[in-house]
Amino acid sequence: MAQPGRAFSGEIPVERRFPLHLEPAIRSIRDLYDQAKQARWDPERDIPWAQFDPSRYSPEVLAAARLSWSRKAWTEYGGLPETPALIIRFCLEHERESDPKYFLTVRNTEEAWHLECCHRFAELCGGFVEEPASPAYAALFNQGLHREALDASRSLDAYVAAHIGIQDGLDLELCRLHRDNATDPVARAILGRLVADKTRHAAFGWFYLETRAAGWSDAERLTIAAEVEHVVYDTELAGFRCVWLCPDAADIAEADRITGDAGLGAAARADEEPVLRRHLADAAAQFSRLGVEASIA
Amino acid sequence: MSIAETSTQPTHKPTLLDWPEQRFPLKLDVEIRKVRDLFRAATRNQWDPRTDIDWSALEGLDIDDEHRHAARMYWSRRAWSEYGAISESPALLIRFCEEKREPDLRYFFTIRTQEESRHAEACYLMAQHLGGYIQQPALHDFQKSVATHGVRKMALDPETPLEAIIAALVCAAEEVAFDVFRHLVEITPNKAANQVLRSIMRDEVRHCGFGWAYLEHRIPRMARAEIDVCEEAVITMIRDVEMNGYHSAWLAPDSEATRGEIEADRLTWEAGLGATIEELEKPVFVESVRSIRKRLAPFGIAIPMFEHPKFDGPI
Numbered sequence: 140m141a142q143p144g145r146a147f148s149g150e151i152p153v154e155r156r157f158p159l160h161l162e163p164a165i166r167s168i169r170d171l172y173d174q175a176k177q178a179r180w181d182p183e184r185d186i187p188w189a190q191f192d193p194s195r196y197s198p199e200v201l202a203a204a205r206l207s208w209s210r211k212a213w214t215e216y217g218g219l220p221e222t223p224a225l226i227i228r229f230c231l232e233h234e235r236e237s238d239p240k241y242f243l244t245v246r247n248t249e250e251a252w253h254l255e256c257c258h259r260f261a262e263l264c265g266g267f268v269e270e271p272a273s274p275a276y277a278a279l280f281n282q283g284l285h286r287e288a289l290d291a292s293r294s295l296d297a298y299v300a301a302h303i304g305i306q307d308g309l310d311l312e313l314c315r316l317h318r319d320n321a322t323d324p325v326a327r328a329i330l331g332r333l334v335a336d337k338t339r340h341a342a343f344g345w346f347y348l349e350t351r352a353a354g355w356s357d358a359e360r361l362t363i364a365a366e367v368e369h370v371v372y373d374t375e376l377a378g379f380r381c382v383w384l385c386p387d388a389a390d391i392a393e394a395d396r397i398t399g400d401a402g403l404g405a406a407a408r409a410d411e412e413p414v415l416r417r418h419l420a421d422a423a424a425q426f427s428r429l430g431v432e433a434s435i436a
Numbered sequence: 437m438s439i440a441e442t443s444t445q446p447t448h449k450p451t452l453l454d455w456p457e458q459r460f461p462l463k464l465d466v467e468i469r470k471v472r473d474l475f476r477a478a479t480r481n482q483w484d485p486r487t488d489i490d491w492s493a494l495e496g497l498d499i500d501d502e503h504r505h506a507a508r509m510y511w512s513r514r515a516w517s518e519y520g521a522i523s524e525s526p527a528l529l530i531r532f533c534e535e536k537r538e539p540d541l542r543y544f545f546t547i548r549t550q551e552e553s554r555h556a557e558a559c560y561l562m563a564q565h566l567g568g569y570i571q572q573p574a575l576h577d578f579q580k581s582v583a584t585h586g587v588r589k590m591a592l593d594p595e596t597p598l599e600a601i602i603a604a605l606v607c608a609a610e611e612v613a614f615d616v617f618r619h620l621v622e623i624t625p626n627k628a629a630n631q632v633l634r635s636i637m638r639d640e641v642r643h644c645g646f647g648w649a650y651l652e653h654r655i656p657r658m659a660r661a662e663i664d665v666c667e668e669a670v671i672t673m674i675r676d677v678e679m680n681g682y683h684s685a686w687l688a689p690d691s692e693a694t695r696g697e698i699e700a701d702r703l704t705w706e707a708g709l710g711a712t713i714e715e716l717e718k719p720v721f722v723e724s725v726r727s728i729r730k731r732l733a734p735f736g737i738a739i740p741m742f743e744h745p746k747f748d749g750p751i
């Protein structure tokens with residue numbers, strides 16, 4: 140059953156702005172920021188919208204695709220309130236490096252482009268759907284991540300581990316699968332752009348964790364492991380991204396199967412399940428190398 | 437470990453962060469065309485401080501150490517100021533999302549924050565090319581002069597009307613900043629400094645345009661009492677923030693820090709590296725306030741004349 144967002148402690152950190160570090164400090168993340176600026180794109184110009192021909196698809200397929208792409212938009216939307224909260228949190232942490240802050244500002248723009256593309260494509264397929272049919276499935280989206288990111292009682296590193304290491308990584312792998320399944324030129328172009336951006340988003344998390352890992356105490360490693368396990372079991376294995384795991388979202392799982400079969404950029408359980416298993420196994424191994432033993436594989 | 441510093445502040449009254457998220461229904465259609473167009477324009481007009489500025493124009497400058505140090509300080513100070521928008525303004529995007537405001541605002545603010553990071557990066561690079569970025573002010577007073585408007589706190593406070601924040605922060609403060617940028621572009625001869633100022637100014641045009649488009653959309657839907665709150669917020673911003681030296685040190689009360697800042701500005705201006713001086717900026721400021729007053733009047737927002745010891749009469 141979907142869990143609502145967790146409680147907010149009522150405390151946010153207090154900023155002490157100076158000394159203000161703006162120099163590059165985490166080279167790998169600064170490089171991602173520089174790459175992102177150079178890889179800038181424009182949904183209006185870089186997606187071949189005019190090539191979408193709805194007459195190629197049956198009404199059943201278009202109905203499925205509008206739901207599949209609406210669901211992508213619901214998911215992408217999460218970044219709009221979450222990323223600014225994360226930017227603020229990095230700014231509030233005393234004497235933190237500038238690289239994550241800079242990088243996250245670009246990530247937020249990219250999230251807006253992703254949202255715009257998913258919404259527009261859902262419209263082309265018949266109309267964006269504003270909410271899930273199932274309230275139980277809808278509740279999975281109300282995680283309130285912006286509150287968690289700003290909550291002084293929660294570890295920023297655990298947040299990054301769980302929400303970027305696990306969730307952004309899974310998002311990337313599923314997006315890659317959907318792109319590889321897509322034959323429609325517009326769906327494929329959108330997903331190609333998403334994969335390129337999300338590759339940087341996922342890399343950011345691991346680069347950040349690698350720079351932090353040496354300083355973690357045993358207690359901190361346990362905190363990180365617990366947060367990772369929470370996100371895996373209470374969100375992802377509840378069907379947030381792999382919708383076939385959510386018994387209340389069978390309509391969307393079926394839509395994804397039809398959309399995927401038509402080459403419009405989704406996939407069925409048979410294709411997604413191995414991706415999910417592989418990602419969790421890879422993430423568990425990666426965390427283990429950082430000294431965090433999370434029971435997620 | 438990065439659990440936040442223990443010096444936290446209890447939120448004594450509820451903020452937006454106490455509200456559980458309610459994502460649905462999720463409306464994404466265009467509601468304010470002008471703002472959506474600004475988002476699209478911003479997407480088309482991105483730039484990269486690393487590659488789009490001719491940094492070679494700062495090589496071999498014929499200036500003495502005093503002028504160079506002043507310019508380093510000026511651009512470092514400008515970087516601190518730009519950074520404030522990265523640290524504070526994203527809270528407005530959280531507000532737009534949680535209050536389910538028009539989707540165009542949310543789209544636009546994602547790229548606005550990125551633009552602020554470009555500005556901070558460009559100013560940092562200017563300081564670096566002039567001998568090195570300076571991480572902090574030398575004097576405590578100086579720190580106060582780059583303190584923020586408290587945007588983050590206001591943005592997360594549901595009792596502070598969003599329209600009042602936008603009117604004060606964007607239609608007043610950012611409008612003044614834009615007019616000063618335009619002035620700086622006109623008087624700054626060094627190519628790299630001019631390019632940085634011009635690039636920032638082009639982004640700021642959209643930032644200001646956002647504020648005016650939003651007020652144009654909202655004011656007809658607001659009650660008189662709500663408009664009065666906007667009016668008071670703008671007056672406070674001009675009288676107590678701008679005319680207290682937020683953007684222009686010569687307007688600030690006299691202190692050692694203020695005198696140092698004014699002198700750094702003068703030396704940087706002399707070197708042609710991008711600052712201005714009281715004599716040149718004064719008419720720009722007067723015109724800026726006059727223009728804000730004129731543009732707000734049709735919205736029913738009446739801005740009075742202001743007095744300040746630096747001006748002979750009311751402005």
